[in-house]
Amino acid sequence: MRRAPVPAALVCGTLLLLSACARSTGAERPPGVPTGVTAEAGSATSVHVMWNRVTGDPPVTAYWVYRGRAKVAEVPGDRHMVDVPRLRPGTSYVFTVRARDADGRLGPASRSVRASTPAAVAADASPPSRPGTLRGKPVGSRAAQLSWGAARDDREVVSYDVYQGDTKIHSVGGQQTATVVTGLRPGTRYRFTVRARDAADNLSPASAAVRLTTAPGADQGAATAPAGFRASTHRADGAYHIDLSWVPPRTDGVVTEYEVHLDGRPATSLVFGGNPPRDRASYSFYVGREPGVEHRVRLRARLPDGTWGALSEERTVTTGADG
Template sequence: MKRNRALARGLSLALAIPLAGLTGASTARAATDYQAEDAAITQGTVATNHTGYTGTGFVDYTNVKGSYVEFTVSAASAGPAALTLRYANGTATDRPMDISVGGTVVSPALSFPATTDWNTWADKAVNVTLKAGSNKIRATATTANGGPNLDRIRIDAPTDTQAPTRPGQPSCSDIGENGLTLSWGASTDDTGVTAYDIYEHGNKIGEAPGSSTSKALTGLTPNTTYNLTVIARDAAGNTSPASPVVDCTTRPSSDTTPPTRPGTLSATDVTANSAALSWGASTDDRAVVAYDVRSGTTVYKSVTSGTSTTLTGLACDSPYALNVVARDAAGNVSEPSNTVNFTTKACATDGGVPSSISTLSSGWTIPWGTYWMPDGQTALVTERDDFRVWKVTKDGTRTQVGTVPNAVTTNGEGGLLGVAVDPKWASNHYVYFMHTASEGNRVVRMTYDGTKLSDYKILLQGIKKNRYHNGGRLAFGPDGYLYASTGEAQTPDLAQDKDSLNGKILRMTTDGKPAPGNPFGNYVYSYGHRNPQGLAFDRNGRLWEAEFGNSSKDELNLIKPGADYGWPICEGSCSTSGMTNPKATWNVSEASPSGIAIVRNVVYMASLRGERLWRIPINGDNESVGTPTAYYVGTYGRLRTVTKVPGSDQLWLSTTNADNNGNEPDGSDKIFRVNIS
């Protein structure tokens, strides 16, 4: 199988995505609340001396004619809208107001009669017409009594839900050492393209206005291949499918002189998990930009300032042979320093550590999901791009049991992804898959009789897809409900929309309905996720999750119902109110995590770009973790899925070196057995 290989916010009550499929309609209705205390107020005050209001207060109009509150309202497209004003009038006197839009009165002297008392709130509705973009809506008192107390307004306006078309084939020109010009075919949209986002292997590296079809990319590395796609975006935040891919290679640098060899490297203060390193400075005809601490040619850490560092995350009771090389901006690398040898100190016994690794099974092509049958004797394993499902025994023997119909690839990270087996499989024979389909990502159910798959049934669809950021992990919780991780489909704003299925952890019944007790009354269990792929429950029934960062920090999170994990407002830890910080973070070069598993109260996290298995101990039964340490750094390539073996302190660990980032041929992936002791 041939593959492409290469390197201000309103309180939105946004439209729910259809769960049975896409409607194809270009507009729908969405309600947005605007609090009066946040609007422009003339001759009135923000008050809190009554009850029943929403937000942080309400506006008490001054008792004069002409006092007003003016709201700035945004509409994705022009058209009629329903305007509802929430008010209280504790007098027996009507307090009429003129309602104007853009300076034009659309409802003169609209009546606001008594509401019994000042703690009783009522709604007054009026139809208005909005223009696309910003609108000024003003409620002005028309008598000397002033207006009523005004809590908020609600706009039920047309919302654009039609995505732009896919941009045309990109191409590169003006290619230099550190930059190039990327051009693409224009996208079209019913309301107009406002921007184009440029991605390199799923990470956004730039954007251009919707009126442009080219962008000069700067700050690139010489003699490097960039795998580029373009996504169109409209004013409502709808995004197109990713454009076709173009691979562009920057020119070799005119600077061919490498830095000098670094001075003597030494190691001190060696602990079980760290060592302090220092070395002599290198020189360069232009400038040294970084020192790479390496084992052989595997980079453990890059140091951009100074000639010393403390190397953390080392495996305990393990030998290390490290050197340092200097790099300049052109990518020229010095000769390595001397090699320093040391052995980290003994391991702590609590939780255990990886003690041995061996090949369980070979000949795989992008094995993505692994899930054990309830009897603990065999596991089901999916292959992402071939849509095949295999039964694998504990000795590594594998037998194909079928394929999942209607699955398609995205030429990126979509395809046949997670698998989960019903805890009651012995009585119902149900297994569950998440896969990419023509219209988006789906959660489906099939019947598995122990030999073959049949009876494909869609449980949930309408999960937006894109080339990258499709999530895909499935897991059953101790509560018997099915949990699914979904990416934001390269549309970051979806992660914050609680009515969207994207950028979430979803929780559902085995019939595909929202699980009882979900925090928002829909499928959403947690939100604010970018591309979550690791799910595992600890001994206390708590859900842990790992997800890809963009360019800064990857995350390990402890998931709580209804919590917001920050994306795209935060990447890694931040101080923004309402955001839940991760329990551990990594530089994206050290992790890019996919699957996780828990053995003896320790989280094991498989890393793709980082090419290592991270060990993260949970601190007893607390909500914190200890120092992460890394195993097998650079030894086995891109590590995708890690799964606990039932009934033993053992893991299965799979690679995806045959994917579009690994550049290895089909059949080169493996599943390893890791013993914990």
């Protein structure tokens, strides 16, 4: 089969999604927009807000979190989550996040996300039970997969808090009993526990701890790679396009950015705005007008901690072979 060089039209283009090509790192530019922002009630009086870390030069040193127009929290640049307390029960709130760099520049606000606190629970002083057996396993060198048994409460478990040592690093909804923690260091031993929280902000005792050691080296782990990766081609208006689809990796946040590798090298990146897909995602891009050209294609995700995940399986396609 004949092989063609990566067409210039592929390196900079927008089709189904926003495709980001050149990324300026000029010192005059403010930080970028935080992506992957989510907000979920942690109790009747608190909301847990998360976002993806913003990379830049100069580096981001802080994140400002807003409830409506009011700034309610300032978070150090090495974190990407915060609990917003002292809220009203049974109330809907809107949150945004902005990044601030080392030179004091404040970037644009993220998209708005909404969360509603549950109704108040009168005279509830009973915490949930201790979560069931916590299990964990390293996923390569930079991630860990955790799962636990559901806690019980006389009313309702609203959320689960995940701790690394004595530090809370993540929170999930009360119906979720598993997560993937990213941003870990290779060859490092970690200790995790989980606590349940009810609407009255009562915290359960910590689960039994699980200890694990990440793999050495630079491997980022198969679980951080897009799953179910498929590739095919189609012809439209006299030109050929490669069509991709995949299932986003499970992480402790939202994946909004991907990098496409064509014939062994990065070719283009894409960023989902609005509500990034949680199930199957798709993307299509131009590769030229000549039939019978073979291409190898892979994909990887930028994880919420700002690092790149593992590459997907490689697929080989030939222009014209799929019609």
